[in-house]
Amino acid sequence: MSADRRSVLIIGSGVAALMAAVALARRLPGVEVARLETGVTDPVEDAFGACRPSIRTFHAAVGIEEADVLSRTRASFRLGTLLSGWSGGGQFFRGHGLYGEPLSGVAFHHLWLRAQEGGAVEPYESFYLACRGMHLDPLLYRQALRQLGRAAGVREIEGAVAGVERTEDGCYIRTLKLTDGRSIVADSFVDAGGRAATVRRALSSQWIDWSAALLVDRLRLPCSPAPALYDHLIASPSGWQLANAIGYSSAFQSDDASGTVTFRQGRLVDPWSGNCVAIGGAALCLEPSAATGLHAVCRQIERLIDCWPGHDSRATATEIGCFNRRTALESDRMRDFVQLPYLLNERPEPFWRAAAAGAVSDELARDIALFRERGRLVTQDEDGFERDEWIATFIGLGVRPHRTDALAAEIPIARIQQHLASIKAGLCNEI
Amino acid sequence: MSDEPPKLRVVVVGGGTAGWMTAAALSHVVPSRCSVVLVESDAIGIVGVGEATLPHIRAFNERLGIDERDFMKATFATYKLGIEFVDWARIGDRYMHPFGTSGRGAGGVGFHHFWNRARQAGLDARNFGDYAISVAMSRQSRFAPPSKDAGDLIGAYNYAYQFDASRFASFLRRISEQAGIIRIEGRIVDVRLNGESGDISAVTLEDGRSVAGDFFVDASGFRSLLLGETLGEPFEDWSRWLPCDRAVAMPCSTRGPLSPFTSAIAMDAGWRWRIPLQHRTGNGYVHASAFMDEQTAMDRLVAAVEGPALASPRVLRFKAGRRRRSWAHNCMAVGLSSGFLEPLESTSIYLIQVAITALIELLPHKAISSVDRNEFNDIIGVEYDRVRDFLILHYHATQRRDTPFWNYVGTMPIPDSLAERIALFEARGRIEPYARGLFLEPSWLAVYLGQNILPRDYDRRADGMPAAGLNAALARMRHDIDVAVERMPLHADYVASHCAMTGSDP
Numbered sequence: 001m002s003a004d005r006r007s008v009l010i011i012g013s014g015v016a017a018l019m020a021a022v023a024l025a026r027r028l029p030g031v032e033v034a035r036l037e038t039g040v041t042d043p044v045e046d047a048f049g050a051c052r053p054s055i056r057t058f059h060a061a062v063g064i065e066e067a068d069v070l071s072r073t074r075a076s077f078r079l080g081t082l083l084s085g086w087s088g089g090g091q092f093f094r095g096h097g098l099y100g101e102p103l104s105g106v107a108f109h110h111l112w113l114r115a116q117e118g119g120a121v122e123p124y125e126s127f128y129l130a131c132r133g134m135h136l137d138p139l140l141y142r143q144a145l146r147q148l149g150r151a152a153g154v155r156e157i158e159g160a161v162a163g164v165e166r167t168e169d170g171c172y173i174r175t176l177k178l179t180d181g182r183s184i185v186a187d188s189f190v191d192a193g194g195r196a197a198t199v200r201r202a203l204s205s206q207w208i209d210w211s212a213a214l215l216v217d218r219l220r221l222p223c224s225p226a227p228a229l230y231d232h233l234i235a236s237p238s239g240w241q242l243a244n245a246i247g248y249s250s251a252f253q254s255d256d257a258s259g260t261v262t263f264r265q266g267r268l269v270d271p272w273s274g275n276c277v278a279i280g281g282a283a284l285c286l287e288p289s290a291a292t293g294l295h296a297v298c299r300q301i302e303r304l305i306d307c308w309p310g311h312d313s314r315a316t317a318t319e320i321g322c323f324n325r326r327t328a329l330e331s332d333r334m335r336d337f338v339q340l341p342y343l344l345n346e347r348p349e350p351f352w353r354a355a356a357a358g359a360v361s362d363e364l365a366r367d368i369a370l371f372r373e374r375g376r377l378v379t380q381d382e383d384g385f386e387r388d389e390w391i392a393t394f395i396g397l398g399v400r401p402h403r404t405d406a407l408a409a410e411i412p413i414a415r416i417q418q419h420l421a422s423i424k425a426g427l428c429n430e431i
Numbered sequence: 432m433s434d435e436p437p438k439l440r441v442v443v444v445g446g447g448t449a450g451w452m453t454a455a456a457l458s459h460v461v462p463s464r465c466s467v468v469l470v471e472s473d474a475i476g477i478v479g480v481g482e483a484t485l486p487h488i489r490a491f492n493e494r495l496g497i498d499e500r501d502f503m504k505a506t507f508a509t510y511k512l513g514i515e516f517v518d519w520a521r522i523g524d525r526y527m528h529p530f531g532t533s534g535r536g537a538g539g540v541g542f543h544h545f546w547n548r549a550r551q552a553g554l555d556a557r558n559f560g561d562y563a564i565s566v567a568m569s570r571q572s573r574f575a576p577p578s579k580d581a582g583d584l585i586g587a588y589n590y591a592y593q594f595d596a597s598r599f600a601s602f603l604r605r606i607s608e609q610a611g612i613i614r615i616e617g618r619i620v621d622v623r624l625n626g627e628s629g630d631i632s633a634v635t636l637e638d639g640r641s642v643a644g645d646f647f648v649d650a651s652g653f654r655s656l657l658l659g660e661t662l663g664e665p666f667e668d669w670s671r672w673l674p675c676d677r678a679v680a681m682p683c684s685t686r687g688p689l690s691p692f693t694s695a696i697a698m699d700a701g702w703r704w705r706i707p708l709q710h711r712t713g714n715g716y717v718h719a720s721a722f723m724d725e726q727t728a729m730d731r732l733v734a735a736v737e738g739p740a741l742a743s744p745r746v747l748r749f750k751a752g753r754r755r756r757s758w759a760h761n762c763m764a765v766g767l768s769s770g771f772l773e774p775l776e777s778t779s780i781y782l783i784q785v786a787i788t789a790l791i792e793l794l795p796h797k798a799i800s801s802v803d804r805n806e807f808n809d810i811i812g813v814e815y816d817r818v819r820d821f822l823i824l825h826y827h828a829t830q831r832r833d834t835p836f837w838n839y840v841g842t843m844p845i846p847d848s849l850a851e852r853i854a855l856f857e858a859r860g861r862i863e864p865y866a867r868g869l870f871l872e873p874s875w876l877a878v879y880l881g882q883n884i885l886p887r888d889y890d891r892r893a894d895g896m897p898a899a900g901l902n903a904a905l906a907r908m909r910h911d912i913d914v915a916v917e918r919m920p921l922h923a924d925y926v927a928s929h930c931a932m933t934g935s936d937p
């Protein structure tokens with residue numbers, strides 16, 4: 001099986017394009033990878049270096065040494081997000097992953113909730129097991145990826161997209177036309193060119209607009225931040241701010257500064273059509289408040305590799321349908337995750353009242369109802385977040401289930417307190 | 432504590448496997464939250480579903496603090512490593528669906544891609560099942576429990592049990608009564624509803640006694656006395672995909688070595704189970720009455736079994752499908768009263784377990800919340816639907832056209848959800864993962880490959896290894912399995928020394 005080399009052209013200069021180039025070149029034997037260096041990046045996806053643990057999985061899968069990334073890109077580990085100013089001035093830490101440990105098959109948060117019946121308990125966040133993501137310097141990381149790509153045999157072509165030539169039926173891209181008149185032929189195309197998605201949109205496409213659910217549509221990026229152990233997300237009267245960004249809704253705050261980036265949150269209905277797949281901002285646009293940007297890219301690339309066409313055929317309609325369905329489920333779940341704090345926030349300002357009354361998916365409405373009722377979370381077939389992250393959000397924003405879990409209620413409170421104390425002791429030792 | 436909610440009064444209707452499993456679980460796991468009464472009638476026999484189980488039963492027993500040996504001795508149980516399928520895709524074919532994985536993948540790529548590459552390249556790939564240790568153990572009738580530190584190939588199996596379901600019900604009754612369950616003997620003649628809410632308030636027995644409760648568990652079997660008959664919950668009929676609606680069952684003496692597996696042998700109008708217990712072998716012919724009458728099925732069964740019959744054949748009638756909701760009002764159905772799927776993959780007890788687990792997690796207070804109810808129905812619905820698709824696969828993935836039955840199932844339209852799954856696998860061996868539902872990738876692989884659904888292509892990442900290296904790796908895996916299995920005791924010897932039955936069969 002060597003006479004069937006296939007070629008793929010990745011379009012873009014942003015982090016999604018560079019990550020895809022390294023991953024495809026390293027992980028797909030017999031695939032020739034080229035990348036169109038357009039010189040254009042997209043601030044909504046390329047200004048943010050906050051990564052969840054999926055980035056480390058990505059690095060391990062493509063064979064990038066963690067120590068190497070940390071030193072070359074001045075990166076740091078990242079543990080999560082500190083949220084301030086939500087629901088009445090409270091503050092809580094939302095980690096990436098696991099909290100506490102179960103006891104007798106009962107999930108940790110049920111134990112923690114039950115322990116309240118016996119008196120004061122340390123805050124939920126103090127049981128966070130410190131799962132590590134990374135905080136990268138976007139510019140340095142792009143440079144490092146570019147070098148890695150070259151070393152892995154990625155051919156770089158500089159140019160700008162003028163258009164595409166499609167097959168007669170209009171379903172596939174045959175060649176990519178550049179503004180200088182050159183054409184590039186490839187078997188497959190990966191559009192990682194940011195929100196414009198010029199290449200993917202040359203085939204039939206449809207965009208779902210989420211602005212009825214997620215009101216933030218402006219970003220200001222005053223500076224680029226140093227990598228930090230955690231993000232600090234502060235709710236403000238008509239949006240929020242991070243160390244390097246301010247996000248707000250133009251319906252509630254006027255655009256008073258230059259350099260404002262306008263965007264609309266949403267996703268492509270079908271990221272994959274024919275022989276072209278959109279990833280990154282070309283497929284999904286979400287505000288950076290929950291560090292979903294690079295996380296989505298990691299997962300899209302992993303799924304793309306899993307679903308990569310075989311040796312002597314194009315992907316079948318079923319394979320493409322499966323990729324699109326899974327990606328849609330995952331993207332919608334990310335939207336729900338981003339939206340959850342807005343829905344639970346009780347701040348009185350007009351922006352926050354409108355956000356809390358935003359359009360809600362059936363799944364998220366069900367999650368909220370079920371958590372309020374009994375602290376339970378529905379298992380989804382595709383969910384890019386740990387269960388504990390959802391739970392930490394509910395608890396951090398002050399939701400307390402109406403009922404004690406039946407199994408937790410069978411455990412004596414003293415036994416639970418002892419369990420919590422031993423987890424604390426273990427955490428202290430580790431630090 | 433003084434402010435604890437009053438206990439929920441649970442009435443379990445029916446004392447078969449489902450009823451006693453529910454009673455035992457509630458009494459052991461959430462004793463302070465509910466009081467349980469179980470109503471059963473000695474005059475009504477139990478179906479005794481699921482003599483063969485899935486590994487999940489072990490977690491259930493463990494949760495209840497049941498000692499494995501005590502349980503096996505009391506139920507005349509044997510170990511089960513999987514299910515053997517005979518004559519399904521073609522007459523003469525034979526494969527196993529083991530409780531475990533086959534082979535060892537690499538770099539996040541499943542072993543079956545490497546195996547398929549080897550096969551297509553003309554290497555010495557052998558059968559997919561040759562890379563599962565439990566398949567080798569089954570062939571040699573050997574058994575030893577898996578060891579955690581045995582490595583990913585040698586330790587990659589799990590086990591379940593084959594047991595006498597009536598003895599299992601008695602066993603659970605004993606421990607439930609020890610835990611304070613009240614058992615009421617009597618036949619139910621009436622179910623009383625609250626005029627306003629439509630909830631069940633009590634059941635009335637033949638002798639005039641009335642048993643009231645807050646919450647009712649319908650474990651009445653096929654009859655579905657509370658959920659179906661009384662509350663009128665509609666039944667979704669799946670018989671167009673799973674046409675078998677009869678079983679004739681008959682135990683016989685065991686011949687040959689004690690098998691650590693259940694067999695499902697395809698027959699002219701359905702299939703025949705063979706379940707080896709310590710004292711006998713259970714047999715049954717599951718068939719479609721549209722294609723064969725009961726008498727013929729009985730004759731075929733009697734002719735097919737291996738040893739002298741130990742009882743006369745008994746007929747069971749059923750229909751594949753499920754109640755649209757398993758929980759309506761204040762009544763939850765567990766077991767056959769909520770739905771029926773033929774025992775081809777030994778799922779009956781598993782489905783009971785799922786319902787019990789969800790019941791405990793969503794245990795209601797006196798006022799029942801629709802949020803809880805919807806959640807429960809969603810959980811159960813997904814489980815049934817996904818098991819259904821997996822069962823249909825066994826029938827549909829056949830090349831047999833030798834009888835009208837096989838011609839029908841081989842050519843019938845199948846649910847879209849399944850058609851898409853098969854198409855996905857045929858293209859490049861991909862299996863879309865579930866986060867919910869019973870059967871995971873190893874199970875789908877076993878049946879696809881065992882029934883000759885071979886992917887046209889494989890994951891290109893499997894090209895990463897040179898052909899010679901791949902050939903050597905395959906040979907090495909087979910060798911490692913052979914060496915490990917050779918050291919294991921015979922299943923019969925292991926059972927005799929660990930958990931030989933106590934008492935005798937009446």
